[in-house]
Amino acid sequence: MDPVTAPVPASAPTSGTAPGTAPEAAPGPAASLEVSGLAFAYPDGHQALFGVDFRIERGERVALLGPNGAGKTTLVLHLNGILTAGAGTVRVAGLPVDKRNMAEIRRRVGIVFQDPDDQLFMPTVREDVAFGPAAAGLRGAELEERVDRALERVGMREFKDRPPHHLSFGQRRRVAVATVLAMEPEILVLDEPSSNLDPASRRELADILRSLDVTVLMVTHDLPYALELCPRSLVLSEGVIAADGPTAELLADEELMRAHRLELPFGFDPRSVAVQSPRSAQSAQFV
Amino acid sequence: MGAGHAHRLYRHGHSPVHALPPHTKLAAAFAFVVVVVSTPREAIWAYPLYAALLGAVAYVARVPAGFLLRRLLIEVPFVAFAVLMPFVAEGERVQVLGLSLSVNGLWGAWNVLAKGTLGVAASVLLAATTELRALLLGLQRLKLPPLLVQIASFMIRYGDVITDEMRRMRIARASRGFEARGVRHWGVLAKSAGALFIRSYERGERVHLAMVSRGYAGSLPVIDEVTASRAQWSYALALPLSALAVCLLGWIL
Numbered sequence: 001m002d003p004v005t006a007p008v009p010a011s012a013p014t015s016g017t018a019p020g021t022a023p024e025a026a027p028g029p030a031a032s033l034e035v036s037g038l039a040f041a042y043p044d045g046h047q048a049l050f051g052v053d054f055r056i057e058r059g060e061r062v063a064l065l066g067p068n069g070a071g072k073t074t075l076v077l078h079l080n081g082i083l084t085a086g087a088g089t090v091r092v093a094g095l096p097v098d099k100r101n102m103a104e105i106r107r108r109v110g111i112v113f114q115d116p117d118d119q120l121f122m123p124t125v126r127e128d129v130a131f132g133p134a135a136a137g138l139r140g141a142e143l144e145e146r147v148d149r150a151l152e153r154v155g156m157r158e159f160k161d162r163p164p165h166h167l168s169f170g171q172r173r174r175v176a177v178a179t180v181l182a183m184e185p186e187i188l189v190l191d192e193p194s195s196n197l198d199p200a201s202r203r204e205l206a207d208i209l210r211s212l213d214v215t216v217l218m219v220t221h222d223l224p225y226a227l228e229l230c231p232r233s234l235v236l237s238e239g240v241i242a243a244d245g246p247t248a249e250l251l252a253d254e255e256l257m258r259a260h261r262l263e264l265p266f267g268f269d270p271r272s273v274a275v276q277s278p279r280s281a282q283s284a285q286f287v
Numbered sequence: 288m289g290a291g292h293a294h295r296l297y298r299h300g301h302s303p304v305h306a307l308p309p310h311t312k313l314a315a316a317f318a319f320v321v322v323v324v325s326t327p328r329e330a331i332w333a334y335p336l337y338a339a340l341l342g343a344v345a346y347v348a349r350v351p352a353g354f355l356l357r358r359l360l361i362e363v364p365f366v367a368f369a370v371l372m373p374f375v376a377e378g379e380r381v382q383v384l385g386l387s388l389s390v391n392g393l394w395g396a397w398n399v400l401a402k403g404t405l406g407v408a409a410s411v412l413l414a415a416t417t418e419l420r421a422l423l424l425g426l427q428r429l430k431l432p433p434l435l436v437q438i439a440s441f442m443i444r445y446g447d448v449i450t451d452e453m454r455r456m457r458i459a460r461a462s463r464g465f466e467a468r469g470v471r472h473w474g475v476l477a478k479s480a481g482a483l484f485i486r487s488y489e490r491g492e493r494v495h496l497a498m499v500s501r502g503y504a505g506s507l508p509v510i511d512e513v514t515a516s517r518a519q520w521s522y523a524l525a526l527p528l529s530a531l532a533v534c535l536l537g538w539i540l
Contacts, residue, residue: 118496118497121498127510131503134510
């Protein structure tokens, strides 16, 4: 179908404008994630992706926006090789996603799924966080330390021995993030991280995500959350990247937003938000 | 481990029995049941001795008799079957209180009743002193096929999630004025059960996806290795070994 029409910047957005863009966006190492010409059709013939191209540099936080049915989940499942592309390639830190490197790819790409009850499948928080590293062969004190560090980063260390279903929803979401952090991924992929969270849990999660020193791709409908956390956004619509640029600019482009069924919440004006200081943005968001 | 999460059969405590590694307790309980089952039913005196052995374990584990007896009630439906046996079995009959009972049936009923009760009591003691999570670790240690351990582990993890889903469906039905009042409404309940099955199946698929994404390749990694010292094994096996002595006497005498 249509080729990619939107301007795609060759590399990271202008550095320095936004917090979260790694200061050392060095040109040397390979990009955290490089997707080129990715196309995919389901076995029933329904084509979900028609040639997706983008590149995410190390340390960037990027939002993937798009209406329901745009192919966001399909795209995410290609990133760690659950689905295999019909055409095109995905590279994670230079390593192509294919059968031979599957174990390493799954370690490098940490996906946090939308429902924490799907993500947390072990009897206790500790065992769940240990699952990924243990599957990769880590044991004993090293494993224990990895678990503690991951839980520390999401502020859930004292819940280590609890069963997941005794935690609040927000806590479960944070543990879900920890299960993936424990694998020390190259890139953290979050599917609708703010869904079903109350405002306080939502803010706590934002603080945690901002404090992490890791590349983040965040799939979301929650446009204010994208603006708060991600300096750069991609718009996926009808299986192609329809736009790629600074989040504040994309959200301010009313025509673009309308064309892709993206709507800002009532009263929200992206131009009034001071992106530089996300904390003050909390209170100044709604005019 | 598992603080704050206790299944209903578990009784929190710090007795020597609680402290034993789970696989030693599992092995001991299983061996005890095997020994009891292989005791001849005519050696009636052996069974009170077995019960006394379990009583001693309960005492050491500080499990009160009332707790143990209440949990034993689960046996009742099976006992009902045993009670029928003297009436329906064939063979020589005796008169007891004006009823004609089969001698073979009486022996059979006694056999089922005594052995069943002892087996249930041993299981109740095991469950009262071992957490579910630890039981799974023990089974894993005893080399039960990993697939079975995984299934049991998912049952524990998702039991509450699915019960909750069921509760929400019930509330949704009730909110739309449904009340199950007889056979005519069973169809609705059956459809709900079907929907619950499909939802659980789909959740299973999503969980599998999440597992594969974190490097699952067919077996759960062993995160907690349970080990037992020689002394712990000998404490645990004291129960089946004393029972074995009783059993052997039962065959000789």
